[in-house]
Amino acid sequence: MNVRVILKSLGVLCFALFFSGCMTAPKPYEQTAFALDTVIDITAYGPNAEEAVQKSLNEMTRLESLLSNYQENSEITAINKQAGGPAVSISLETEQVLQQALRYATVTNGAFDPTIGPIVELWGIGKKDDFVPSDAEISAALKHVNYHRLELDTTKHTARLLDKGMSIDVGGVAKGYILDHMEAILKAEGIQSALLNGGGDIRVIGNKPDGTPWRIGLQNPRDTEGISAKISLDKWNDIETSGDYQRFFDRDGVRYHHIFDPKTGKPTHTLSSASTVLREGMEDFPSNALLVLGKEQSLELLKQFPGIEAIFVDLDGNVSYTPGLAGSIETDR
Structure with a gap:
């Protein structure tokens, strides 16, 4: 399963960046559920947000009953x-x-x-x-x-x-598939501003209610309170992140985590995290595969998929990303 992405709360983010417009911001409808062994958080805006969110959660439950091992x-x-x-x-x-x-x-x-x-x-x-x-x-x-x-x-x-x-x-693909269906239901119900977070898989609809793009903070793999990068979703609506820092244990100086190389049968030791960033309508791509391949092989592979951007955090915490993200991303180093 993919890793958790820290989402700075709307209130904190507004205070830091958009204070002038936050005082009159409409109240969101927020709901949290548990599916596919992870937490699903939904924030939606609109007069029928509660009904739309419930319909999307019903769809989540239906699909999980088919796809969950x-x-x-x-x-x-x-x-x-x-x-x-x-x-x-x-x-x-x-x-x-x-x-x-x-x-x-x-x-x-x-x-x-x-x-x-x-x-x-x-x-x-x-x-x-x-x-x-x-x-x-x-x-x-x-x-x-x-x-x-x-x-x-x-x-x-x-x-x-x-x-x-x-x-x-199929956790590596089922979660994204389910979120896509949930997003489609929210749109069909007239929701024009929403954010879905499924344990590291992110979907956004439109902009925030004040018209500014959603901004997402990617967790620092070695600091639960820290952020490695901030992304403005002015061009994208889909982020998927995998890493070695949610389900893991350390033993004798080695980190053992839940993402395995299918060829060795052992946890990967190439990167701390890898994220894919996509535009609406593009097919998802499994970020955990990038963690297995490592940065160089991943960059070579992604040449076959124009429009898919990626973010890499190496084992020393250094952040790098594909050129298409320039101007929309801030990193701590």
Whole structure:
């Protein structure tokens, strides 16, 4: 799952930057929920904001019931239970998410792999204290990680894991997919100003009520109260961030976190965080794949995706970003 992004509260941000316009700002409707093992925060403005937000949350609940591998009766869980057995009938939504996941796996040459489930379960980051599996255990789990062994039939609308012991974890794409649907509902309900934060995946609608762009602060990976960069979303409406600082433990000077390299079965040690920044209408891109690839390989890969910008924080806290963000980003160093 992607990492938390610090969102400076509207009141604080207004006081710091837009004080003159904040005194008459309309009151937001705010709601917090929990889905896909992360916190979802929504802030929306408008006369029917409460109703619109509730409809979007209902859609979130519906999609989570299909896509979460944490829910016993989800379609993803059903596929995992049938690993090595018959194909499972799936909904259009699950099919779309799996298509997207397989496409990412292909273009990243496996740096993103939706069949990473056995490795995630083995390490159990956040669930097994400071457990570090042996190389033999990791090797055994890696035998069941291979996105080529996930069979998707878009004619029969079925999915199948070809080997027993395989399992899917689509958290890296499902959350963004769900937020896109929630955003679409808010727009359909007439909401023209809103912000959605899903554990590091951000969607904004329009500008803030005073007409200024939304500004987002990206958390400093080594300081829970600090910010590595501030971005003005004057040209973009979508940010996705992954990093090594939300679910982790340190042992013998090594940080073990929840984002794994599918080829090694171990946590990445290339960057502290990586973010993708996109315009409305562009297809999401998994920021956790950039964490696996590292900065140089990520920049090379992103040449295939014009319009996708990226922000990197290295292990020493240094911030760098793609040229398209110049003028819209401030960094601490």
